[in-house]
Amino acid sequence: MTRAYVALIIFALVLASPFIVSAASGDIGDTPLKPDFETNGGIDPDVDECVRDVDFMRSDHMVLLKEERVKVVRHADRNEKYEIERCFSCHEYEKFCKECHDYNGVKPTCFNETGGCHTNEKLDKSERPEL
Amino acid sequence: MAKYYFATIRGKSAGYYAAVTALAVVASFWLIGSIVRFLMGYYITGMSHSVTWSADKVIFVLFVGLSAGSLLISGLAAIFGQTQFKVLSRVAAFNSILFMVGALLILISSWGRPDRIFLPFYNINPRSLLSLNAFIYSTYITVGILYLWALIKQNDKVARALGITAVVTAIFVHSGTGFIFGIINARELFFSPITPLAFVVAALSSGTALAMLVLYFSFKFTNRQIDRRFFEFLSRVMLGLIFVVAFLVTIEHLTHLYVPEGQHAESFVMRNGGFYTFVFWVQFYLVGAIIPIVILLNKGTRNRIGWILVASACHVVGVLGERILFILPGQVLAIPLMPGYELTSPFLDGVNVSYYPRLVEWAQIIGIFGLLALIYMLAIRILPLLPVQADYIAPAAAHAEEEATEEEEEAAEEPEGAGPAPAEEEE
Amino acid sequence: MGKNEMDRRTFLKMGGLLATGAVVAPGSQLLIARAAGSSGAEGDKQYAMVIDLDRCNGDCDNECEAACREENNVPIYGDERYDAYWLRMAEAKQHLPGAPDRRIPLLCMHCEDPPCVHVCVTKASFVRKEDGIVLIDEHLCIGCRYCVIACPYRARSMIFRKWEDAKNEQMGFSVNPDQPELMIGVASKCHFCTHLIEKGEDPACVQKCPNDAFVFGLASDPDSEVAQMIATGRTEVLRPVLEVEPNVHYMGL
Numbered sequence: 001m002t003r004a005y006v007a008l009i010i011f012a013l014v015l016a017s018p019f020i021v022s023a024a025s026g027d028i029g030d031t032p033l034k035p036d037f038e039t040n041g042g043i044d045p046d047v048d049e050c051v052r053d054v055d056f057m058r059s060d061h062m063v064l065l066k067e068e069r070v071k072v073v074r075h076a077d078r079n080e081k082y083e084i085e086r087c088f089s090c091h092e093y094e095k096f097c098k099e100c101h102d103y104n105g106v107k108p109t110c111f112n113e114t115g116g117c118h119t120n121e122k123l124d125k126s127e128r129p130e131l
Numbered sequence: 132m133a134k135y136y137f138a139t140i141r142g143k144s145a146g147y148y149a150a151v152t153a154l155a156v157v158a159s160f161w162l163i164g165s166i167v168r169f170l171m172g173y174y175i176t177g178m179s180h181s182v183t184w185s186a187d188k189v190i191f192v193l194f195v196g197l198s199a200g201s202l203l204i205s206g207l208a209a210i211f212g213q214t215q216f217k218v219l220s221r222v223a224a225f226n227s228i229l230f231m232v233g234a235l236l237i238l239i240s241s242w243g244r245p246d247r248i249f250l251p252f253y254n255i256n257p258r259s260l261l262s263l264n265a266f267i268y269s270t271y272i273t274v275g276i277l278y279l280w281a282l283i284k285q286n287d288k289v290a291r292a293l294g295i296t297a298v299v300t301a302i303f304v305h306s307g308t309g310f311i312f313g314i315i316n317a318r319e320l321f322f323s324p325i326t327p328l329a330f331v332v333a334a335l336s337s338g339t340a341l342a343m344l345v346l347y348f349s350f351k352f353t354n355r356q357i358d359r360r361f362f363e364f365l366s367r368v369m370l371g372l373i374f375v376v377a378f379l380v381t382i383e384h385l386t387h388l389y390v391p392e393g394q395h396a397e398s399f400v401m402r403n404g405g406f407y408t409f410v411f412w413v414q415f416y417l418v419g420a421i422i423p424i425v426i427l428l429n430k431g432t433r434n435r436i437g438w439i440l441v442a443s444a445c446h447v448v449g450v451l452g453e454r455i456l457f458i459l460p461g462q463v464l465a466i467p468l469m470p471g472y473e474l475t476s477p478f479l480d481g482v483n484v485s486y487y488p489r490l491v492e493w494a495q496i497i498g499i500f501g502l503l504a505l506i507y508m509l510a511i512r513i514l515p516l517l518p519v520q521a522d523y524i525a526p527a528a529a530h531a532e533e534e535a536t537e538e539e540e541e542a543a544e545e546p547e548g549a550g551p552a553p554a555e556e557e558e
Numbered sequence: 559m560g561k562n563e564m565d566r567r568t569f570l571k572m573g574g575l576l577a578t579g580a581v582v583a584p585g586s587q588l589l590i591a592r593a594a595g596s597s598g599a600e601g602d603k604q605y606a607m608v609i610d611l612d613r614c615n616g617d618c619d620n621e622c623e624a625a626c627r628e629e630n631n632v633p634i635y636g637d638e639r640y641d642a643y644w645l646r647m648a649e650a651k652q653h654l655p656g657a658p659d660r661r662i663p664l665l666c667m668h669c670e671d672p673p674c675v676h677v678c679v680t681k682a683s684f685v686r687k688e689d690g691i692v693l694i695d696e697h698l699c700i701g702c703r704y705c706v707i708a709c710p711y712r713a714r715s716m717i718f719r720k721w722e723d724a725k726n727e728q729m730g731f732s733v734n735p736d737q738p739e740l741m742i743g744v745a746s747k748c749h750f751c752t753h754l755i756e757k758g759e760d761p762a763c764v765q766k767c768p769n770d771a772f773v774f775g776l777a778s779d780p781d782s783e784v785a786q787m788i789a790t791g792r793t794e795v796l797r798p799v800l801e802v803e804p805n806v807h808y809m810g811l
Contacts, residue, residue, distance in 0.1 A: 073695060076688040078756070109697060116697075117738040172742050174718040179639040183703035183716060243701020243716065243743025247680075250700055254680040261704055262679045316800060317673060317710035466712055468796055469650055469811075472660065476648035479638060480664065480712065 035099040050090070051081055065110070084110055084118060135218045136519040137283075140353050142512035154505035161498025164491045165240035173243060177489040181479060182462045186488040187241040190496050192330070193454045194234035195308050199331070200338010201227035202275070202301050204365070209294030215524050219361065220294070221282045222349065222516045223342060226507070227301075228275040230338075233503045235268060240495060260314065264307045271300045283515060305331045312457060319387065319396045320461035329379040330457075336372035337450035339365055340423075340443035345507075347440055349517060358523035359436055366439045370427040373446060377420040380453060392467055399483070400460050407460045410452045419449010459486060604690035605668070605750055606777035606805040607764070608787045613771040614661050620647045622663055625766035627731045629751060631739055633717065633724035634731065642715035642740070644748040645763055662811075663763070663771075666713035666748035667796070667804030668692045674705035674714065683745070690778075690805060691750050699744035706745060710797050711804075714747045750774075777805065 013020075050057045052064070068082040080086065091097060101108065110116040140147075168175060178185050205223035207213040216223075239245050251265040274297045281290035309327030316322045343365055350357040384400065387393030400411050423442035432438035465481045468474055474481030488496070511517055626632060626645040634641045645665040652660070672692050675683045682698035683705055685691070706714045721739035726732075737753070740746050751761035759765065764772040775784035787793060793807035 073693065074684060074686060076686055076691075076752075076756075169743075172719045173716060174635070174637070174640050178716075178718075180642075180706070180712065180715055183706045243703070244699065245701075247698075247700045250680045250698060254682075254698055256676075256678055256681045258676045259679055259704075261677065261702065265679070311704075314677075315673075315708050317708055321707075462707065466710065468648075468664065468711065469662070472650035472652055474648045474650055474662075476646045476664070477638065477641065478643045478646040478648075478664075478712065480646070480648050484639075 035103055062108075135522075137221065137515035137517065138519050139515050140512050140517070147508070147512075151505065151508055154501045154508060157501025158498055158505050160494040161236075161240070161502050164494035164498060165245070168240070168491050168495070169245055175489065175491050177487050177492060179479065179484050179486065181465075181482075181484040182459065182486040184458055184462060185241075185486065186492045187237050187495055188458050189451070189454045190499065191234050191238045191241070192308060192457065193337070193451055194230045194237065194499075195305065196330070196334030196450065196454070197338045197341050198227045198230035198234065199301050199305050199334035200336065200340070201230065201342050202297060203335050203338060204342050205278075206294055206298040206301075209291050210298055213364075215364075216361075218518045218521045219346065220290075221279065221518075222346065222511075224275060224279045224282060224294075224297075225510060225514070225516050226342065226345060227297075227338075228272060228279065229503055229506055229510075231268065231272055231275065231304075232506075233499055235272075236502070237495065237499050260307055260310050264304070264311070267300070267303050267307050271297070271304045274300050302331070305334050312461075315461075318461045318464070318466065319390065319392045320400070320464060323383050323386070325379055325383045325386070326457075329376065329383060329453075332372055332379060333376045333450050333453055336369055336376050337447050339369045339372065340446040340450075343369075343443045344440060344447070347436070349511065350521065353511075353517060355517060355519060355521070357521040360523040361521065362436050362439050363434060364523075366427055366433070366442065369443070369446065370424065373420055373423055373427075376450070376453070377416070377424075380415065392470075395467070396460075396464055399464050400456065404460060404463075407456065407463070410455050414452030415449050415456065418445050419452055420446075423449075462486075602778070603688060603776060604670075604778040604805065605755065606690075606775065606784050606788065606807065607668075607750070607761075608773045608784050608793055608807045608809055609663055610771045610773070611660060611662060611808055611810040613769045614663065614767075615769065616661055618768050621766045621768060622763035622772070623647050624731060625762040626665075626748070627726065629734055629737065629754070629762035630749075631721075631726065631734055631737050632715070632746070633719070633721060633740060634726055634729055635719055635723060636725050636729065640716075640718035642717060642746065644713075644715065644746070662808065664711065664713070665763075665806060666692060666750075667711050667802070667806045668748075668750065670803035670805065672802060673708040673710065677704045677708045679704065689755075691752060691755075692747075693749050693752070694745055694747060696741045696744045696746070699741075701743040701745070703745070710800050710802060714745050717742050717744060717746055 057064075064082050065084055068079060068084070071077045071079065100106075108116070110118050176185060201223045204216055205220040205227065207216040208220050239248055242248075251262060256262040274293060278290060278293035278297045281293050306327040309330030312321050312330075313323055313326030343362055346357060347362070384397055387397045400407055402408060404411070423446045426432050426438050426442040426445075463483055463486060465474075465483055468480060622645055623643070627634065630644060632642050632644050645663055648662050648664050650660040650662050652658070668691055670685070670690065672683075672685060675685055675692060678684075679702055680698045680700055682695045682700075684693060684695070686693055701716070703716060706712075706716060717740045720742050751759075754761055760774045761772075764774045773783050773787060775782040777785050777788060779785055780789075787809065788807055793809050794811045795804045795807055796811075
């Protein structure tokens with residue numbers, strides 16, 4: 001029976017290892033705060049609405065982006081309305097996207113540093129694509 | 132049916148602990164090598180843009196093959212009615228799973244992006260054999276584990292059904308692996324319909340050979356008894372398979388000689404390929420085929436266990452040579468992009484590139500052997516794989532006994548670990 | 559023993575069926591594709607390139623190679639063994655005595671029936687049906703290197719090292735900030751400068767060649783220069799016997 005207990009303890013330790021590791025490395029204090037949607041940092045004040053309504057964009061913007069990616073890459077069918085680069089004509093990544101992505105532990109692989117195709121040089125307001 | 136007693140080894144001696152520690156150190160080479168390779172990139176290996184399937188792929192196909200031979204021994208009882216092999220079917224089934232896991236580990240650690248290991252399971256390309264193999268390999272391992280479980284639980288009916296399923300899946304696995312290489316029509320040394328067949332047969336023969344070595348040393352170091360007739364029987368099986376392997380490899384290479392581009396390629400393998408010529412003539416034909424055949428045909432040596440083991444070891448080395456020939460020369464040889472012209476370019480077109488494994492590849496290869504040996508050592512201590520005594524009971528004798536003991540068998544649970552646990556040593 | 563014989567027969571039958579299945583499953587896919595004409599573009603659009611080897615006479619500094627590297631950030635590390643090339647200029651020496659040496663730019667042939675796409679494990683390589691370009695989705699590539707083995711033209715380069723280790727700038731190649739840095743560990747190859755085609759421009763090698771040896775355009779449009787050059791029947795493809803239907807044609811091979 002003691003063997004079973006030892007095995008159980010080892011199993012529990014393995015399960016808990018991510019928590020133990022992050023506690024040991026001191027990451028626990030740095031948990032990002034829940035983002036406050038109402039402050040709306042980093043939005044262009046001149047523009048009233050996004051390509052879809054706010055609730056949809058909040059929950060499903062990544063679906064739009066991924067669908068657009070498949071269309072562009074696999075079917076040569078570009079729709080500038082849903083381009084990722086167009087997001088940055090209104091939103092600033094640092095102020096608008098980063099906080100929530102950090103909170104949810106999301107790392108978009110769209111950009112150059114993370115192995116994606118989009119370079120950050122382009123991502124400013126001056127190159128806003130026309131619809 | 133005869134009754135066998137299985138027992139774990141006790142595993143408390145200093146020798147056992149020393150061996151496990153040493154193997155753990157060796158196994159860590161594989162882990163370290165794989166991590167370093169993943170982080171640094173391919174350039175620390177000996178690969179080039181021509182030779183992109185390198186030494187680790189050789190080990191991969193070798194292991195897939197060894198897995199087959201082990202399963203054959205296990206399947207002899209389930210399919211071919213050689214019930215005397217029942218006593219060995221547990222350890223053989225375990226080894227076949229072990230080698231397949233080893234093959235997959237070395238395969239995945241050779242990928243450029245092992246972090247994307249799950250992608251093949253939900254991005255399936257039905258035209259690609261390698262894509263289908265992702266499912267075939269996982270089916271094989273699953274069936275193998277269920278089969279081993281049924282064997283250990285002594286559920287004979289389930290074990291028999293699963294054994295047949297496992298052997299059938301194995302045919303899938305091994306011909307599938309052979310086809311990976313056989314369908315490459317861009318390189319004349321690869322493209323051949325015989326490749327899958329040669330692959331399966333070489334898999335069976337080398338697997339049988341290695342299984343004999345593993346069994347002999349497992350029983351010897353645990354001070355357990357194994358009947359010499361097992362080795363005599365298996366060596367006969369192996370002898371026949373060696374003939375078929377040599378025949379298939381020979382006709383494969385001879386067929387290439389009848390195509391102009393193939394002549395060029397075969398002259399590289401047979402005459403002026405340096406290392407590959409040596410592998411072809413010496414390692415495969417001399418060590419891998421002729422020496423074992425002579426040993427197993429000679430009346431003075433064919434029934435001596437020592438000589439049978441020498442023949443087995445030689446054949447495993449020879450099949451390693453066949454695997455090298457299977458993978459490397461086809462890539463080393465320059466592709467004839469423009470027949471009639473000699474190409475030179477900064478991308479090494481028209482050049483027979485040289486390839487040799489570098490430190491990280493050696494670490495991975497030696498480490499994976501250590502890892503598998505380590506798992507085996509731990510497994511025979513945890514699971515009742517090895518019989519206390521492996522008696523050779525011919526099928527006819529077993530059949531007569533079967534009806535007599537059937538009821539008794541139902542009632543009596545196997546006394547696991549209760550048998551006379553012998554002194555244990557390393558494998 | 560009768561029971562066992564039965565099983566042996568069943569076993570052999572099952573084994574035979576399954577082994578046949580293993581061959582037939584992927585093979586039948588190829589047959590279906592063959593029957594449908596080709597697995598490449600479905601008639602609407604097909605880009606192609608014609609390279610006039612008589613114009614590619616060596617009066618240049620291999621601008622096509624450099625242009626490709628600078629446009630697409632193809633990494634170079636200074637080691638022949640693993641430098642990546644999407645387009646390379648090969649020198650072809652004839653065996654006949656006195657025959658002139660030739661130069662031939664080699665790049666991805668954008669086959670209509672590409673072996674690299676057939677073997678790809680995760681569908682990371684694909685033929686874009688809409689314009690017949692063969693592309694790699696580098697987010698899906700697992701780095702198994704099967705495509706590199708299967709390509710009859712050696713058109714694919716694995717990325718052997720990190721972009722930070724590349725010596726493009728030290729070796730005199732500028733870096734294009736608009737194009738991504740290639741991901742380590744995955745396959746890469748020429749994509750006919752898809753991003754330039756989309757803007758209506760020609761690929762970089764076509765633009766930069768001082769001798770105008772490259773002609774690029776829509777092979778599916780009978781009025782285009784490329785289609786007319788192919789229609790003359792004077793163009794050839796490399797390794798035609800493999801029947802992969804390449805879309806890079808050579809004139810004067």
